[in-house]
Amino acid sequence: MSQQSYDKQNPAFYALLVALIFMAVGPIILMLSTSLKLTVDIMSDTSSFFFLPTIHNYETVLCNVLWYEPQGLDYCNPTFGRALGNSLIIAITSTILTLIIGCMAAYALVRFRFMGRDTVSLVTLMTRMVPPAVLLVPIFGIWTFQFQIDGTRMGIILIYVAMNLPFVIWILQSFIVQVPIQLEESARIDGAGPLQVFFLIVLPIIKPGLAAASIFTFRIAWNEFLLANALSNRNTRTVPVTIVNSLTEYNLDWGVIMATGMLLAIPPIIFTFVASRQIITGMTAGAVKG
Amino acid sequence: MNTSLANRLTPYMFLAPAAAILLVALLYPLGYVFYAGFLNWNPSQRIGQAEFVGLRNYINLFHDESFRESFFVTLRFSAIVVSLEMFIGVGLAFLLDRNIRGMSALRTLFILPMMISPIVVGLMWRYMYHPTVGFFNRTLKSLGFEPMPWLLDGDWAFASVIIADVWQWVPFIFILSLAALQTLPQSVMEAARIDGANGWQSILYIKLPLMMPVLVITFLLRLIDSFKVLEVILVLTNGGPGLSTEVMALRIMRTATEFRELGVAAAMSNILLMMLLFLTVAMFLYNKVTEMRAMRLKNIAAEEA
Numbered sequence: 177m178s179q180q181s182y183d184k185q186n187p188a189f190y191a192l193l194v195a196l197i198f199m200a201v202g203p204i205i206l207m208l209s210t211s212l213k214l215t216v217d218i219m220s221d222t223s224s225f226f227f228l229p230t231i232h233n234y235e236t237v238l239c240n241v242l243w244y245e246p247q248g249l250d251y252c253n254p255t256f257g258r259a260l261g262n263s264l265i266i267a268i269t270s271t272i273l274t275l276i277i278g279c280m281a282a283y284a285l286v287r288f289r290f291m292g293r294d295t296v297s298l299v300t301l302m303t304r305m306v307p308p309a310v311l312l313v314p315i316f317g318i319w320t321f322q323f324q325i326d327g328t329r330m331g332i333i334l335i336y337v338a339m340n341l342p343f344v345i346w347i348l349q350s351f352i353v354q355v356p357i358q359l360e361e362s363a364r365i366d367g368a369g370p371l372q373v374f375f376l377i378v379l380p381i382i383k384p385g386l387a388a389a390s391i392f393t394f395r396i397a398w399n400e401f402l403l404a405n406a407l408s409n410r411n412t413r414t415v416p417v418t419i420v421n422s423l424t425e426y427n428l429d430w431g432v433i434m435a436t437g438m439l440l441a442i443p444p445i446i447f448t449f450v451a452s453r454q455i456i457t458g459m460t461a462g463a464v465k466g
Numbered sequence: 467m468n469t470s471l472a473n474r475l476t477p478y479m480f481l482a483p484a485a486a487i488l489l490v491a492l493l494y495p496l497g498y499v500f501y502a503g504f505l506n507w508n509p510s511q512r513i514g515q516a517e518f519v520g521l522r523n524y525i526n527l528f529h530d531e532s533f534r535e536s537f538f539v540t541l542r543f544s545a546i547v548v549s550l551e552m553f554i555g556v557g558l559a560f561l562l563d564r565n566i567r568g569m570s571a572l573r574t575l576f577i578l579p580m581m582i583s584p585i586v587v588g589l590m591w592r593y594m595y596h597p598t599v600g601f602f603n604r605t606l607k608s609l610g611f612e613p614m615p616w617l618l619d620g621d622w623a624f625a626s627v628i629i630a631d632v633w634q635w636v637p638f639i640f641i642l643s644l645a646a647l648q649t650l651p652q653s654v655m656e657a658a659r660i661d662g663a664n665g666w667q668s669i670l671y672i673k674l675p676l677m678m679p680v681l682v683i684t685f686l687l688r689l690i691d692s693f694k695v696l697e698v699i700l701v702l703t704n705g706g707p708g709l710s711t712e713v714m715a716l717r718i719m720r721t722a723t724e725f726r727e728l729g730v731a732a733a734m735s736n737i738l739l740m741m742l743l744f745l746t747v748a749m750f751l752y753n754k755v756t757e758m759r760a761m762r763l764k765n766i767a768a769e770e771a
Contacts, residue, residue: 185566192561193572200576203590203633206601210593218599281484288477296481298750303492305746307694309715310735313502313728314495321512338491341484370476399583401697402719416585416697423701430593437589444581452574455581459638460645 211434218430233435259418266329267397270336274393278344286352304342308402316406327409336397344389350461351385388458391447415440502732509726523733535709536717544692547631555639563647579634588701591630620710623703627711630698639684646680679756686749693742714738
């Protein structure tokens with residue numbers, strides 16, 4: 177298999193491939209094309225494929241964050257621009273925090289023998305399966321009455337970091353195991369402290385693992401609905417919460433709602449194209465080592 | 467002595483931030499929800515003011531028709547989606563385990579569905595299931611068929627929700643099984659070919675058994691995740707029509723936010739948590755067993771060499 181020649185396949189195989197690609201990305205393309213249509217085109221039977229694309233729906237959704245004044249909007253939806261900002265701040269901050277904290281913990285679990293190591297390992301495995309729905313009641317109670325951080329972005333960030341830590345610790349462990357220990361030892365001999373070894377030797381080597389972990393963390397923080405819904409107020413709502421709230425309207429404007437959906441889907445899609453190799457490695461590390 | 471103490475403290479220093487956050491924001495809430503299950507508690511009270519009712523929430527839940535329904539909806543949903551996804555995902559892995567041009571680009575396209583927010587997956591499919599402007603009924607109409615009541619009828623809605631979930635999660639099984647397939651030892655495959663095994667025989671008697679550890683873990687991971695399903699269903703059907711698609715997570719959310727019965731919602735959460743704990747322990751034990759078996763095989767191989 178080492179020679180780079182490709183096997184010849186029969187035409188049925190390629191037909192199957194095309195069908196599979198169509199099934200995988202078809203719904204996404206449908207969402208994209210609907211988001212570029214006016215309501216007239218969405219309602220019409222004939223313009224499924226032939227229509228004049230317009231960014232009108234995106235202007236409606238983003239009207240208050242655009243640098244120009246959109247012309248001819250039926251209505252402006254100022255909640256979405258704010259939600260987009262909240263989502264970005266919350267997802268990015270919690271990803272960075274989870275990565276730093278999780279990486280340190282994973283390093284400790286792999287490189288040191290110490291009391292309580294197995295307990296910590298078991299706890300991270302067990303907490304990995306806790307669903308957001310189970311956290312809904314206690315998080316509401318604790319965040320509201322004890323910590324009094326409900327309605328703040330920090331409150332949402334804190335729970336996202338906690339939810340993602342077990343998974344990040346788990347997959348980073350399998351990357352850190354592969355770092356040659358001789359490298360660390362020789363740095364030690366040259367007089368580097370444990371923190372220097374960690375930041376200057378270990379972190380650069382496990383970059384692919386960090387990329388995978390950050391994408392998984394970002395994805396969850398960016399997509400999460402239930403806890404953000406319980407913990408946010410008018411000013412700190414994230415995009416998923418805004419979308420679900422707008423679904424209660426009686427006459428859904430499908431063009432606008434698909435534009436919001438596209439905006440929520442774009443960051444994960446970009447990550448997938450930029451780092452699919454890391455994502456797949458991360459998935460396999462997370463499952464096989466799990 | 468000072469340095470050895472510092473050395474001994476190093477691991478704890480690295481662990482401290484993670485331990486602090488997990489304690490405060492995960493383990494403490496889990497203890498809290500366990501306790502809250504014994505309370506008659508509504509969102510306007512502090513937890514200390516809530517009345518302690520012992521096991522009453524659990525006993526009431528046992529007799530609660532709609533909670534039982536959500537329990538069975540969840541079980542049915544998980545059983546169907548996970549078996550469908552395993553079947554299709556593993557099957558696709560075998561079909562596409564070939565040396566073809568552009569395989570990595572293909573894999574990128576295939577993992578797109580699982581990267582997209584469940585809320586957006588719900589939106590896309592809700593649009594496609596739309597009675598008049600949706601893709602499915604439009605296609606049926608242009609082919610001369612009657613439109614289908616996708617989300618309007620209990621059984622249809624359940625099937626529709628399953629289709630959306632399968633669309634999103636088949637890639638997960640596919641990617642993991644493909645990775646398992648492609649890391650199978652080439653020498654074993656060669657030996658099987660020389661011994662005259664045909665395609666089906668090598669799949670059934672060699673590839674599948676060798677992939678089994680990965681497949682079991684994939685199955686358990688997916689099963690655990692399918693018990694947590696919420697957003698796709700919330701957007702698609704909001705649990706309806708009736709209670710036909712109301713899974714446990716949705717029931718918990720309803721009970722807490724609409725009915726404002728935090729104690730009851732906590733009791734439901736604990737039941738869901740117990741089910742998941744059971745699955746996780748199963749996964750953990752299976753892992754230990756396969757690890758031990760691999761070690762023993764390695765030892766045998768070492769002795770023979």
